[in-house]
Amino acid sequence: MSAVAANMPETAVPSTTRAIAPSKGGRPWTFYVLAALFTLYVIALYGPMFCIYILSFQDIRGGLVFPMKGHSLHWFVDLFTQVRTGDVKGSFDRSIKLAVIVTVITVVVSFLAGLGFRKRFRGDTFVFYMMIGSLVAPGLVLGLGTGLLFQALGLNASWYSSALGAQLSWTLPFGVLVMFAVMSRFNHVWEEAAYDLGASRWQSIRLVMIPVLAPGLVAVALFGFTLSYDEFARSLQTAGSLNTLPLEIWSMTLNVTSPSLYALGTVTTIVSFVVIGASLGSIVLIQKKRGSSAKG
Amino acid sequence: MKKDRGDIELAGVCKSFDGITNVVDGVNLKIADGAYCCFIGPSGCGKTTILRMIAGHEDPTAGEIVIGGQNVVGLAPVQRRTAMMFQSYALFPHLTVRENIAFALRVRGQSKTDRLRAADAMIEKVRLTQFADRLPAQLSGGQQQRVALARAAITEPRVLLLDEPLSALDEQLRVQMRQELRRMQQELGITFVHVTHTQLEAIALADLVVVMEQGKIKQAGAARDVYAHPHDRYVAEFMGGQNVLSGRVEKVNGASFTLAQAAPSGIEVPLQARANVSVGDKVDIAVRRDDVALVRPGRDLPPGCTTSLPSRVLAIEYQGYFVKVMLDTVPDDEFVAYVPEKTFFADPFTVGDVVMATWATGSALPLA
Numbered sequence: 327m328s329a330v331a332a333n334m335p336e337t338a339v340p341s342t343t344r345a346i347a348p349s350k351g352g353r354p355w356t357f358y359v360l361a362a363l364f365t366l367y368v369i370a371l372y373g374p375m376f377c378i379y380i381l382s383f384q385d386i387r388g389g390l391v392f393p394m395k396g397h398s399l400h401w402f403v404d405l406f407t408q409v410r411t412g413d414v415k416g417s418f419d420r421s422i423k424l425a426v427i428v429t430v431i432t433v434v435v436s437f438l439a440g441l442g443f444r445k446r447f448r449g450d451t452f453v454f455y456m457m458i459g460s461l462v463a464p465g466l467v468l469g470l471g472t473g474l475l476f477q478a479l480g481l482n483a484s485w486y487s488s489a490l491g492a493q494l495s496w497t498l499p500f501g502v503l504v505m506f507a508v509m510s511r512f513n514h515v516w517e518e519a520a521y522d523l524g525a526s527r528w529q530s531i532r533l534v535m536i537p538v539l540a541p542g543l544v545a546v547a548l549f550g551f552t553l554s555y556d557e558f559a560r561s562l563q564t565a566g567s568l569n570t571l572p573l574e575i576w577s578m579t580l581n582v583t584s585p586s587l588y589a590l591g592t593v594t595t596i597v598s599f600v601v602i603g604a605s606l607g608s609i610v611l612i613q614k615k616r617g618s619s620a621k622g
Numbered sequence: 623m624k625k626d627r628g629d630i631e632l633a634g635v636c637k638s639f640d641g642i643t644n645v646v647d648g649v650n651l652k653i654a655d656g657a658y659c660c661f662i663g664p665s666g667c668g669k670t671t672i673l674r675m676i677a678g679h680e681d682p683t684a685g686e687i688v689i690g691g692q693n694v695v696g697l698a699p700v701q702r703r704t705a706m707m708f709q710s711y712a713l714f715p716h717l718t719v720r721e722n723i724a725f726a727l728r729v730r731g732q733s734k735t736d737r738l739r740a741a742d743a744m745i746e747k748v749r750l751t752q753f754a755d756r757l758p759a760q761l762s763g764g765q766q767q768r769v770a771l772a773r774a775a776i777t778e779p780r781v782l783l784l785d786e787p788l789s790a791l792d793e794q795l796r797v798q799m800r801q802e803l804r805r806m807q808q809e810l811g812i813t814f815v816h817v818t819h820t821q822l823e824a825i826a827l828a829d830l831v832v833v834m835e836q837g838k839i840k841q842a843g844a845a846r847d848v849y850a851h852p853h854d855r856y857v858a859e860f861m862g863g864q865n866v867l868s869g870r871v872e873k874v875n876g877a878s879f880t881l882a883q884a885a886p887s888g889i890e891v892p893l894q895a896r897a898n899v900s901v902g903d904k905v906d907i908a909v910r911r912d913d914v915a916l917v918r919p920g921r922d923l924p925p926g927c928t929t930s931l932p933s934r935v936l937a938i939e940y941q942g943y944f945v946k947v948m949l950d951t952v953p954d955d956e957f958v959a960y961v962p963e964k965t966f967f968a969d970p971f972t973v974g975d976v977v978m979a980t981w982a983t984g985s986a987l988p989l990a
Contacts, residue, residue, distance in 0.1 A: 518679060519712035523726035524700040524777070533729070537716045 375595070382588035390583060401589040414574060414590060420485050421571035422597075425554040427486070428493050432550030433543055436501035440509045440539075441531075457499045465559030468495060473563035483566040492560040497553045501546045508542030541609040548605040552598065626703065627690035628780035628813035629655040630676060635685035637671050637837075645671050646682070647837035653815065653830060655690075658807050660824035661817045663834035663860070669817045670785055672834075676815060677706040677783045690780060704781040705774035710790060711766050713758035719769050720745060720754045726777045740776060747809075748772045763791045764799055771803075775810060782807075784816040788823060800826060821861050825849050833857050854990045855906045864908040865957050866989070871903045878983070881905060889929045891986045899988070906989040913985040914959035916947060916977045918969070926982040933957065935975045947971065951979050 381388070385396030405414055443450065460468075472492045476483045483489070516538065520530035536543070558572040565573055571594060578587050630653040637646040646668040653659045661669040674680040676687060678699040686693050694702045705726075713722050720741050721728075727737035745754050748768040758766055767787060774782055787803065788796045804827055807814045818824055824831050825845040832842040833856075840860075841853040852858035858866050869881040872888050879899050881889040891907050899905060915924055923930055933949035940946075945966040951957035959979060971977060 513710075513712065515708050515710065515712040516714060519706075519708055519714070520725070520729075522677065522679070522699045522706045523729060523773070524698075525725075525729040529729045533725070534714055538714070 375591075378588045378591045379595070382585055382592045384585050388585040390585065390587075401584065401586040402593070404584070405586045405589045405593070413569065414571075417569045417571045417574035418594075420568060421555055424485055424490060424493070424570060425551045427490060428497050428554035429547050429550040431494060432497045432501040433547045435498055436505040436546050437539075437543060439502045440505035441535075443506065444509065444514065457502060460495045461499045461503075463495075465496065465557075466562065468492060469560040469563040472560070476564070483564050485561075485565045485568055485570055488564040488566065489561045489570065492564040493554050493557050496557065496560055497550045500549050500553060504546050504549055505542065508539055508545070511542075512539060541612050544605050544609050544612075548602065551601055551605075555598065555601075556594075626780045627655045628703075629653060629657075629690060630659075630781060630813060630815070631686075631688040632672070632676075633686040633688065635672070635675065635682045635687060637668070637675060637680065638683045644683070644837050646675070649685070649837075649839055651832060651839060651842060653813060656811055656813055657829045658804065658814045658827055659816065659830040659832065660828035661815065661832045661834060662819065662821065662824040663840075664819060667834040668837040669832075669834050673706075673783050673785055673815060673817045676781065677704050678702050679706070700777075702781075703777075703779050704783060705777055705779035706783040707767075707770045707774045707785065707787055709785045709787070711758075711770035713766060713769055713773070715758055718755050718757055719750055719761070722758065722769055723773045723776055725773065741772075744772045744776050748806075764795045767791065767799055768802070771806060775806070779812065781813045781815065782810070784814065786817055786819070788818070788820075796823070803827065825861075833860060835860075850910070851987065852908060852989065855908075858906075858908045858989060863911055865911055865914065865951075866906055866908050866955055867952050867957075868904060868906045868955075871899050871901050871905055873901060874899060879905075879988075881907060889931075889986065890983050891988055892984055893988070908987045908989055909981050910985060911958045912944070912960040913981045914961075915980050916959055916961060916971065917980055919976055919978055921978075923978070923980050924982075926984065927980040928983045929986075930978040930980040933977055933979050935971050935973050935977060937973060938971065949977070949979055 377392075380394065381390070381392070382401055383397050383399070384394055384401065385398040386400050387395040388401065389395065443454075469492050472488050472495075473483055476488045481487065512535070516534050517530050520534045525533065556572055557570075558576065561570050561573060569577065575587070575590060575594070578590065630651075632649050632651045635646055635649045636644050638644045649668075649672060661672060663669050671680060675682050676689075678694065678697060678701075682695060687695050689702055689704070694704075699706065714725065717725065720738060723744055724737040724741035727740055732740075742751075742754065745751055748771060750765060750768055750772070753761060753765060758769065761769065767790075770787075784803070788799055791799055800823060803814070803816070816824075816827065825848070828845050830842060831845045831848045833840045833848060835856055841848055841857045848857065849861050849863065852861055852864060855866050855868075858864040867881070867889070869889065872880045874880075874893075878890050878892045881891055889907070891905075893899070915927070917923060917930065919932065931951045933951040935947055936950055937948040938945060939948075940963075941960075943963055944960045945963060947959045947961055947966075949957045949959065957979065
């Protein structure tokens with residue numbers, strides 16, 4: 327506050343009615359600086375993406391740069407019909423399937439890890455740091471290693487085996503970390519109360535823990551899905567002969583010189599937003615059904 | 623339904639969490655069937671651990687817990703036919719009042735119509751009918767407590783265990799819910815074991831008050847016994863309402879002994895239970911604060927009073943029907959007189975006044 331006061335223009339009048347930081351009406355100058363900074367940040371974040379989205383709606387004469395030439399959905403049609411653009415549909419299918427598998431495994435394992443870490447056990451810190459280690463490990467190297475390992479074992483690398491494993495090395499620790507945050511808000515007396523009322527272990531998990539933790543589990547699922555859906559580095563050396571979507575887009579940037587590349591960007595973004603929207607929507611729905619949020 | 627006995631017996635119960643110190647240290651206690659028992663003590667005295675061991679949430683390291691003639695150590699709460707009401711109620715946040723109360727029946731596999739009918743009957747008993755479809759977060763503290771009570775009582779337990787049930791409520795509600803607990807206990811006719819750290823709560827509710835310190839029972843008895851006849855200094859100070867003085871026995875004469883004190887003539891104390899004091903013993907005595915009368919120096923003592931201790935008034939607090947006068951009578955301990963309002967204002971003292979603190983000789987109580 328003192329820095330703010332020092333930079334205020336001197337009013338000369340020794341009036342005490344004039345506050346240093348006005349409480350009503352005007353805002354301190356720092357507000358405008360920070361607001362401007364935030365606006366710049368938002369432009370830098372979304373500007374490039376909007377360029378892509380806008381350019382994907384050009385007509386058949388369209389090129390890779392501004393200015394915009396006409397408007398149509400030509401390149402979207404082109405994307406899914408032309409073979410020369412690559413196997414967009416196939417890679418999209420694979421990516422979605424892979425993301426769903428990753429999501430399911432991440433949610434289940436993270437939930438179980440959350441249960442496991444409720445109480446301290448011997449070596450829990452070691453297990454925890456091992457897990458964090460796989461978050462810190464460079465993805466490209468990890469992917470490379472996974473590819474090499476599969477080769478050494480004489481296994482074929484493919485999106486549903488080696489790439490799945492490589493992606494899980496990334497989504498699992500993330501999911502578990504989110505789960506820890508979620509679990510920290512779970513009051514373990516609820517479990518005790520369930521036991522007191524005669525619930526079995528399984529009943530207490532099914533009737534109390536899962537419903538109470540549902541919003542958190544949706545968040546874990548969302549993380550799993552989005553991290554897998556646009557995972558590149560770990561998939562690069564592990565996906566085998568069939569590409570996932572990010573790999574396909576990357577290879578397209580090397581040889582496709584039409585706005586169908588941009589159309590693909592628009593489509594994948596829409597899918598991402600639908601997934602995020604559905605997840606957040608379901609969380610809001612759960613919370614709403616539950617009234618004002620649960621007492622801690 | 624045939625009502626099973628809910629009398630509890632603790633025999634040599636010990637609990638240690640680290641294998642070194644006993645949180646509960648050799649507790650023996652009998653609680654009669656249908657009694658309202660309050661465990662009271664400062665935090666960390668082991669009272670909650672005892673409750674949790676009776677409930678089946680904790681196993682004793684040693685000793686037996688017998689409910690209705692059956693040793694229940696190692697049994698699950700359901701098999702013990704006990705139910706616990708948790709400190710913050712632990713209502714399931716995602717379930718409505720009705721679903722919360724029906725939970726125990728649900729996990730027992732009762733059909734939906736049966737269990738909801740039973741829940742509705744219980745909801746009516748705790749007067750929550752209009753809130754049946756609300757979620758716990760939409761209820762006030764008092765309503766939440768009633769839900770917790772109903773949820774615990776629906777399985778018709780023979781013992782209900784309450785862990786500081788009133789601590790989450792504000793003062794006014796606490797008094798109100800206190801009565802409600804007592805009413806429910808009488809209505810259900812089962813044994814209640816209630817843990818608290820509030821003396822008023824314990825003596826207002828309990829048939830049996832159990833005062834604890836460091837894992838041991840200091841005194842167990844009827845509320846009036848424990849309050850008016852504390853066993854030792856700890857109980858006297860913890861239950862409150864008593865002045866505790868200590869000194870050496872100066873002489874023993876028949877039915878009383880004299881305690882050397884600041885007073886010129888010493889303090890005369892009736893012997894009562896402590897028959898075996900001898901000259902030179904260090905003894906604590908208790909005098910109820912409302913038994914202390916204050917007399918201006920030079921005036922006659924009221925009849926029956928032989929001891930008078932000169933004191934200076936340190937502070938005065940008006941408490942409504944009485945006035946709390948704090949005195950410097952004894953050097954290290956608090957000494958307080960509760961003077962009836964009318965008596966006090968007939969001749970009010972001010973801070974700094976010198977008064978004689980006196981009491982009827984028979985009302986002094988030697989402590990163990």
